[in-house]
Amino acid sequence: MKLWQWLTDLLRLPCCSHCGSLRVEHGTGCWNRAYNDLCKQAAGASGYYCHSCSKITWDEPDFEKWLEAEPDWIISYAELKRREEAENASI
Numbered sequence: 130m131k132l133w134q135w136l137t138d139l140l141r142l143p144c145c146s147h148c149g150s151l152r153v154e155h156g157t158g159c160w161n162r163a164y165n166d167l168c169k170q171a172a173g174a175s176g177y178y179c180h181s182c183s184k185i186t187w188d189e190p191d192f193e194k195w196l197e198a199e200p201d202w203i204i205s206y207a208e209l210k211r212r213e214e215a216e217n218a219s220i
Contacts, residue, residue, distance in 0.1 A: 156178060163206065174187060
C-alpha cells in the first residue's frame with residue numbers, strides 16, 4: 130500500500146515540460162519575462178524552473194495574453210530594444 134501511495138504522489142509532482150525532470154521549482158513573479166518601464170527593472174512572472182535543463186515552463190504560456198493582463202508600464206524586451214535603437218538613431 131505504501132508503494133502505491135508513493136507512486137500516486139510521484140504522479141502528482143510537477144515535471145519539466147521540456148526534459149521531463151522532476152527537479153523543478155515553482156517561482157511566483159521571480160522569473161524575468163518582460164521589462165517594467167515605470168521602475169526601470171525586470172518584470173517577473175510565475176512558472177516552473179527546471180534545474181536539469183535550465184528552462185522555464187510559464188504558468189501562462191501565451192506571452193501576448195500574459196502581457197495584456199499586466200499594467201501598461203510592463204513592456205516586452207523587444208519593445209525596449211526598439212525604443213533604445215530609436216533613441217540611438219536620433220542622436
